[in-house]
Amino acid sequence: MGRYVARRLLQMLPVIIGTTFLVFALVTAMGGDPVQNLYGERPVPEGIRAALTAQYHLDDPLPIRYGYYLAGLVQGDFGTSLSGSRPISEMIADAWPETLRIAGIAFAFEMVIGVAAGVMAGMRRGKFLDNLVLLSTLTVIAIPIFVLGQVSQIFLGVKAGIFPVSGTNEGFYSYLLPGLVLGSVSLAYIARLARASVAENLRMDYVRTAKAKGLSPSRITGIHVLRNSLIPVVTYLGADLGSLMGGAIVTERIFNIPGVGYNLFKAIQIEDGPALVGFVTLLVVVYVVMALVVDLLYAVLDPRIRYA
C-alpha cells in the first residue's frame, strides 16, 4: 500500500509538468500583447514596455520562459499576475476558501440527497418514487447550469427574497444557493448512477444466496448491496469533487463569489497569462490528488481490489 502511494505520487510529477507545460504553451500561443492590454487603447511607452518584457521574460523562447515558471513553482512561487501585480499565490489563498465553501455545500447536497434518492429508486424499481426520481433528474440534467443559476437567483433571490442575491457578506447563507445550484446537476447523475447500480446488484447471485440464508432485508441492502453499488458512485463523486474544488466559472460569476472560477474568468477576460496558468496549475494538482484518493477508496470499499 505505502509503496503504491509513493509510486502514484511520483507518477504525478510528469503529469503535472506535462499539463502545466501544455497550458503554458497554449496561453503563450494565444498571442496578443499582454503589455498593451494593460494600457487599453493608449500607446505603451518604450521604457515601460522594455521593463515589463524583461520582468516577465516575454521575449525569451517558450521553453526558457517555462523553465523560469517551473523554477518559481518549485519554490512555491506562482508568479505575479500581470494585472494588479498581485502574487498569484496570494490570489489563490484568497480565492480557494471561497470555492471550497460552495464545493462543500454542493458535495454534501449531491452526496446525501443523490445517493438516498438513487438507492430508494433502485429498491422500488418501476414504482412511483422511481419514476419521480427519473423524471426530476432528467429535467435537471436537461437545463444548462447558467439557466438554473439565473432562474433560481431571480426567483429565490430577487423575487422571493429567500436567499442573498449575490456576494459573500452573509456568511454561510451566501454560499447556500450557489452551492445547491452547483450540486444539482451532479446530484441528478449520482441519483441515476446509484439507482442503476442498486437495481443491478439486487439481481446478483450473492443477494439470492443471502436471502436463502435468511438474512434480514435491511442487512442485505444496508451491507451487501449498498457497499457493492457504491463503487461507481464513489468514482463519480471523487472526480466530481475535483471539478467542484476547481471552481465553477459560471456559478461563481452569476452569484459573484470571488472564488477560483471567478478569478479564472477574470484572467481569461483580460488575457492575464500568469494568473491563468497559476490557477490552472492548481486545478491540475487538485484533479491528480483526487484521482489518487478515489483509487485508494476502491480498496476500502471492495476488498478484492489490492494495491501493491
Added chain:
Amino acid sequence: MRGATRTRWAACAVAVALAATACGGGGDDSGGSGADGIVSSSWGDPQNPLEPANTNEVQGGKVLDMVFRGLIRYDPKTGEAQNMLAESIDSSDAQNFTIKLKDGWTFSNGEKVTAKSFVDAWNYGAALKNNQKNAYFFQYIEGYDKVHPESGSASAESLSGLKVVDDLTFTAKLSQKFSLWPDTLGYSAFVPLPKAFYDDHDAWLSKPIGNGPYTIESYAKGSSMNLRKWDDYPGDDKAKNGGVDLKVFTDNNTAYTSLTSGNLDLVDDVPASQLRNVEQDLGDRYINTPAGIIQTLSFPFYDKEWDTDNARKVRQGLSMAINRKQITDQIFQKTRTPASDWTSPVLGEDGGFKEGLCGKECTYNKAEAKKLIDEGGGIPGGQLKISYNADTGSHKEWVDAVCNSINNVMGNNQACVGGAVGTFADFRNQVSTQKMTGPWRAGWQMDYPLIQNFLQPLYYTNAPSNDGKWTNQDFDDLVDKANAETDKAKAITTFQDAEKVLVEQMPSIPLWYQNGSAGYSERVSNVELNPFSVPVYTEITVN
C-alpha cells in the same frame, strides 16, 4: 431583515421544491448593505496597484477620486477646473508656473500636505524605474526626457523643472509653452503623496492613505473595499454619507440584478442587455449622460491610397453616408449621441465643445455623399473594410450598421464590410504597428476635460495616439499657437480653428459621443456622474 427572511425560508423549505415562487410574500428586502449611511456600489477590480500615477482606468480612478484631492478639481457638473489645494497657479509666459498651496491641508494620518508632497510624488510618477503607467502626464515638465527617456536608462533622478520654494510654494518649468497646463492638474496622477507611500510602500498599497474626503477602512483585493467618511477632512466637499462599500462584480448583469433586488445601491455600468428593462425596473433612478468619450473611424495615412486629395473627398463622403442618428437610436438605445465635432459635450461651450462644428460633413446626406465619393474616384481598393476587435464591446453590430448605411448610399452591397480581428490585443497590435489598410474603429477617453486633450494627442504630427500617422502643418501650427496663448478663451478658439482643419481633411470620421450610465436604489438619492462617468460619491445621500 435577513433574520425575518430566514424564518420564512424555514417555513417554506418544503414548499420551495414544489413551487419556488409561492414563498415570496412581499419580501421588502431593501438595502442589503447593512450599516446606516453607507452606500454600496458596484466596482471592477483595478487593473493596477492603486498608485496615483499608475492608475489609468476608471475602476482604480474611482477610489483615487474618493481618497485624494489634488491642486485642481474638475467641477462634477460642469467639468470646469477649479482650485482645490491650490491657492493660485500663476504664469506670465505660459511656460514658468508658480504654484501656491492653501494652508491647513493634511493627509488622513495627520501629515501636513506641503509643496514637497507634490514635487516628490510627481518625481516618483515620472521616473522610469517606477514603471508608472501615467508617467506621460509629466511629459510637459522640463527634464522629463532625462528621467524617462524613450529608450535607454534614465540620466537624472528628478525633474529639473520642479523646484520647492517654501513649505507652500513650488515652481514648475515646462519644456514648451502650454497655457492650459494648470487645467490638466486635476488628473489623479498629480495628487500629493504622504511619506508613508515611500517609507513602507507595500503597506501603503494594501491600504492607501490620502488627503481626500474618504479614508480606506479595509481592502480585500479582488473582492471589496470599504471606505469611510473622514470626519476631519479640511475641504468643503465633505462626504454627505457615512461611507462607500465597493464590491467587485465580474458580471455587470449580476450587479444589475443585485441592484434591482435591493442588495446594492449603485451600479455605474448598466449592461446593454438590460437597457430595455431599465425604464420599468428603475424609472427615474436611471442616469444616461454624456461621458468624455468619442468614437471615431480612423484612417491609415501611411497607406498611399488614403493620403491623397481624392481620398480626402472620399472620407468626407463616407462621413456623410453614415446615418448616425438612426444607429445611435436603434443599436445603442440612445446611450450614444451623434457626434458633430471631435470633442465631447462634457467640455461645455466654454471648454471648447461646439455642436455642429463639423457641419454638413458630419450630417447624413445620401446624394451629396455619393457624389463626393464618386468625385474622389471611389473607395480606394474598391471596398471599405472597417476593422474592429470582436472579443469585447460588441462592435460588430454597429460596424455592420455603419456599413449598411454606406452600402445603401453606394447602392452596392459589397461597398463596405466589417473586418473582425479576434482579440483586442491583436487589433491594437495591428493598429500600433501600422498594418492597417482601411479604416478602423477608434475610441478616445479624455484624460482631463480640455479641448487640447481631444486634439493634440490624436492628430498632432507624431503624437503618441496618432495611430493613423496623419500630419498637417496648418493643424500643428494652430495647436502650437493655442498652447502659447495665455488667455484661456483665446486658446480655446484657436483650438477650435485647428479643429476646423479636421473638417476639411477628415483624418478621422467622428461617429458618436458615448454616454455614461448608472442606476441606483430607492435607498439613496442625489446620484450624479462626473465628466469621467464616475459617480460623485461625496454628494450621495442615504435616505
